[in-house]
Amino acid sequence: MIILGVDPGTIFTGYGIIKYAKNEINLITQGVIKPSLKLSIPYRLEVIYNELNKLIKIYKPDEFAIETAFYGKNVQSAMKIGYARGVSLLAAIHNKVPAIEYSPREIKKSVVGNGAASKKQVQYMIHTLLNISASKMSFDESDALAVAVCHSFKSSMPLSKGKSWKQFIELNPDRIIHS
Amino acid sequence: MIILGVDPGTIFTGYGIIKYAKNEINLITQGVIKPSLKLSIPYRLEVIYNELNKLIKIYKPDEFAIETAFYGKNVQSAMKIGYARGVSLLAAIHNKVPAIEYSPREIKKSVVGNGAASKKQVQYMIHTLLNISASKMSFDESDALAVAVCHSFKSSMPLSKGKSWKQFIELNPDRIIHS
Numbered sequence: 001m002i003i004l005g006v007d008p009g010t011i012f013t014g015y016g017i018i019k020y021a022k023n024e025i026n027l028i029t030q031g032v033i034k035p036s037l038k039l040s041i042p043y044r045l046e047v048i049y050n051e052l053n054k055l056i057k058i059y060k061p062d063e064f065a066i067e068t069a070f071y072g073k074n075v076q077s078a079m080k081i082g083y084a085r086g087v088s089l090l091a092a093i094h095n096k097v098p099a100i101e102y103s104p105r106e107i108k109k110s111v112v113g114n115g116a117a118s119k120k121q122v123q124y125m126i127h128t129l130l131n132i133s134a135s136k137m138s139f140d141e142s143d144a145l146a147v148a149v150c151h152s153f154k155s156s157m158p159l160s161k162g163k164s165w166k167q168f169i170e171l172n173p174d175r176i177i178h179s
Numbered sequence: 180m181i182i183l184g185v186d187p188g189t190i191f192t193g194y195g196i197i198k199y200a201k202n203e204i205n206l207i208t209q210g211v212i213k214p215s216l217k218l219s220i221p222y223r224l225e226v227i228y229n230e231l232n233k234l235i236k237i238y239k240p241d242e243f244a245i246e247t248a249f250y251g252k253n254v255q256s257a258m259k260i261g262y263a264r265g266v267s268l269l270a271a272i273h274n275k276v277p278a279i280e281y282s283p284r285e286i287k288k289s290v291v292g293n294g295a296a297s298k299k300q301v302q303y304m305i306h307t308l309l310n311i312s313a314s315k316m317s318f319d320e321s322d323a324l325a326v327a328v329c330h331s332f333k334s335s336m337p338l339s340k341g342k343s344w345k346q347f348i349e350l351n352p353d354r355i356i357h358s
Contacts, residue, residue, distance in 0.1 A: 046269065075249050078257040089221040090228055
């Protein structure tokens with residue numbers, strides 16, 4: 001199963017594509033979509049849509065995973081993230097890729113084992129799991145890969161709700177990629 | 180000039196299409212896009228995009244006007260409105276229709292003459308200006324028409340910033356449609 005994880009924003013939209021098969025997670029590619037800041041919001045949204053559309057056509061993901069909530073307090077920032085998420089979801093739906101949403105807490109709990117983990121902790125787990133050097137990865141990319149990894153765990157494992165990543169490692173030592 | 184005004188939301192998306200020519204504003208059509216609540220957000224966004232796309236193909240608006248800010252305090256609501264605005268803007272851009280954003284305050288000031296006007300006051304002015312019976316119009320529709328009307332004023336009149344609708348009536352009595 002190929003999963004495209006996206007962390008959308010009108011300035012930076014991180015993406016990460018992973019392949020999950022036979023209890024192994026492998027990185028396919030990762031990157032950041034950066035529409036020119038000289039563009040107005042509608043044209044930036046077009047760049048995000050077009051780039052995701054292109055990635056979907058190239059890598060043919062089976063599923064699309066995205067963060068759902070926003071834990072900041074600024075409503076204008078929330079709305080702008082909403083703009084970018086809206087067009088990202090549309091790129092998935094227009095290509096008939098099922099889109100699944102996860103809350104930041106769910107993602108962190110699933111990847112790090114702690115729903116309140118920092119971006120740095122998430123990045124550390126992602127580079128360990130996928131064998132990527134941390135220096136090669138921005139937070140936009142590690143957050144996008146974290147959504148994809150979270151989805152691979154959630155969609156494949158028969159664990160009951162509330163179980164943590166820690167328990168998952170204990171139950172599935174073969175799914176950890178060691179560098 | 181044909182203007183499409185949109186008031187987007189993931190539950191109701193109001194739209195209003197007006198024609199502005201020779202100092203006269205006329206209503207072309209108005210309505211509300213209501214994606215089934217049984218659909219998940221991504222599929223509701225697809226309905227909004229498809230319906231706006233269809234309206235643009237049929238009525239060929241020259242310009243697209245939309246509200247920009249959100250004055251509530253709930254970040255989750257702001258984000259959902261952002262989803263709907265994002266895909267609405269994309270429908271405009273995909274059809275090469277220039278998209279213009281106005282703040283709620285600017286719209287109210289332009290239509291009613293008071294930046295803090297209520298939805299009812301906006302609706303009253305819209306039905307007077309466009310000769311529509313108030314009973315035939317939801318707030319989603321009158322808000323969408325208000326953005327379109329605001330844009331027709333802003334894009335056509337050589338008034339300096341800060342002048343109100345009241346002053347505009349005094350200066351342009353011929354632009355008011357009497358029932």
